[in-house]
Amino acid sequence: SQELEQSPQSLIVQEGKNLTINCTSSKTLYGLYWYKQKYGEGLIFLMMLQKGGEEKSHEKITAKLDEKKQQSSLHITASQPSHAGIYLCGAVRGYKLSFGAGTTVTVRA
């Protein structure tokens, strides 16, 4: 089973609408990384969260880490076709990152 659970597994959103993806861990998160992957390509680093309650934003994407450091959310405001892809969360586990299964986002015009 996945140590990092992402939900939903996939979602379809109308262009211009907001969406939220969640990433939940059974263990304390000492570093949580969000990546985006376009179909058939490599992963692009989006942002990193370390402190409980931390929130970061880049353009229309906001990521938060809860106070207990066991859950993170990624929120996209006013989605655009360029936001389509697979979003993955990764957690620091010793010397490496372990990843969730990913959330596939489809943006409909």
Place this chain on the structure above:
Amino acid sequence: DVKVTQSSRYLVKRTGEKVFLECVQDMDHENMFWYRQDPGLGLRLIYFSYDVKMKEKGDIPEGYSVSREKKERFSLILESASTNQTSMYLCASTRRGDYGYTFGSGTRLTVV
């Protein structure tokens, strides 16, 4: 522009063949990683290397080996390819202590 380059985007190999997947980075990174990505399973770590000639097993090393003779190059070897190794293979690199990995574009391997 910094880069991780994987030698092939698509490969088709026959069962039993020896397969080499090559990865080169131009950022002088110490750490390099090989992951495979399968639907519903996310990314799983096969092997990683934290220095030249050093390697460590990841979560699913069975059926794979690696080679790192130079700092910039990390090769993944499938000794005898099997159909269950059909997958997307992703290489990544990073500086020691940094987890903001830079990924290559991936190699989609099909074993028939």
